Amino acid sequence: MFESLKKIFGLKPKEGEAPQTVEEAVGDSGRKINESDLDELLWNLELGLMEADVALPVIEEIKTSVKADLAGKRVDKKFKVEDAIRLALRTAVEKTLNQGDFDFDVFIQKHEKPVVVMFVGINGTGKTTAIAKLTNRLHKAGLTTVLSASDTFRAGAIEQISIHGDKLGTKVIKHQSGGDPAAVAYDALEHAKARKRDVVLVDTAGRMQTNSNLMDEMKKIKRVVKPHMTIFVGDSLAGNDAIEQARTFDKEIGIDAVILTKIDADAKGGAALSIAYTIKKPIAFLCTGQGYEDIIKFDAKWMVDRLFSDIE
Ligand SMILES: Nc1nc2c(ncn2[C@@H]2O[C@H](COP(=O)(O)OP(=O)(O)OP(=O)(O)O)[C@@H](O)[C@H]2O)c(=O)[nH]1
Ligand SMILES: [Mg+2]
Known part of the structure; x- marks a missing residue:
């Protein structure tokens, strides 16, 4: 199960080595995120969310959000590119799940x-x-x-x-x-x-x-x-x-x-x-x-x- 997402995520980073926010890791300096890698990531993300029974328009929204965060950007040399990508994906999913401040x-x-x-x-x-x-x-x-x-x-x-x-x-x-x-x-x-x-x-x-x-x-x-x-x-x-x-x-x-x-x-x-x-x-x-x-x-x-x- 989730073979497609497994390809994206790989191993969990050690504590202290992973960025805490997308802004911290992704910006104008560092290693450039390769467009074809990003396209492959988004494709794997789509397959993975489909396997998790997420409806198609929702997948589209998450993909768009991840793409906006990452396209043409660079990842700070302190962090691994895949950790930055993992964070961007988590952030997009979390944003979709959090609809308004309700307690x-x-x-x-x-x-x-x-x-x-x-x-x-x-x-x-x-x-x-x-x-x-x-x-x-x-x-x-x-x-x-x-x-x-x-x-x-x-x-x-x-x-x-x-x-x-x-x-x-x-x-x-x-x-x-x-x-x-x-x-x-x-x-x-x-x-x-x-x-x-x-x-x-x-x-x-x-x-x-x-x-x-x-x-x-x-x-x-x-x-x-x-x-x-x-x-x-x-x-x-x-x-x-x-x-x-x-x-x-x-x-x-x-x-x-x-x-x-x-x-x-x-x-x-x-x-x-x-x-x-x-x-x-x-x-x-x-x-x-x-x-x-x-x-x-x-x-x-x-x-x-x-x-x-x-x-x-
Ligand atoms: N495993 C599991 N079973 C649940 C859960 N919530 C409810 N159930 C079970 O689902 C069945 C239906 O639950 P009810 O609370 O009677 O559902 P209802 O919406 O009031 O149903 P109606 O009164 O017929 O409209 C019961 O057997 C519950 O024990 C849950 O979170 N997990
Ligand atoms: Mg009832």
Whole structure:
């Protein structure tokens, strides 16, 4: 795997020998970067990113950025040319992954309470599990929560979130199965206001993103409780489908941030890169398993390390 990228990277430099920033290594003096070497590098980069399941327009953007950094430039004699190239590539990928300054914790902390966060995505991507993980995380930060069982569509959904609520020691607001999801969210918000709870997490039903009923339902919840943040939950194993879903949800209801799940099972890691690039929205968290602790704050550097872990 990643044979093409292996050709670019070779061995990892010894500590202290590698440049820290592209600007430090690449400039107007030193050894000139050979154009045909650069073209070969870009070709290998393209193949490598394709092997990692990164979508084509994203690959183009990264190639353009790497080329702009390196074409016609020279590498300071202190550094190896391949180290400078490696850094330019990492920087370009990191830039694509970092869409805006977004920090979930800071957002929740600073916002007037209760903060309403709504989770959307097609069925089975991991919305309910992500809500349970975030609830656990918020409790650990000393905040209180209310869960809104607004998936009234799938049989068993209300029970599923109620079990999480019991385990996590938090209130779940629910109506009967088949009820109005927006009305449940409204009640959850009222409960949070009355009891001075900090964060309302709204679980929603998943169906196909082409299902207009689902989109209408999401829009109604949005109208009724006006969430401060809407998070798209995408399955990192879904490849191009996850990108299409993200695009559709963003267009139809508006997305503020993304949670990518099942990273533990995603060997390639290209989904994060493609989604961040396609909808230009920040990735807030990665879910890495089924336990409550299996959630990590998104860190572009960590993702780049993972993307290239087989290579370096
Ligand atoms: N390996 C792994 N499994 C996960 C992860 N997140 C969720 N799952 C599993 O994926 C399945 C679906 O998760 P749910 O949280 O029920 O998904 P959902 O989006 O709420 O699904 P619907 O309610 O049907 O729309 C469950 O079996 C979860 O345990 C993850 O990060 N890693
Ligand atoms: Mg669910």
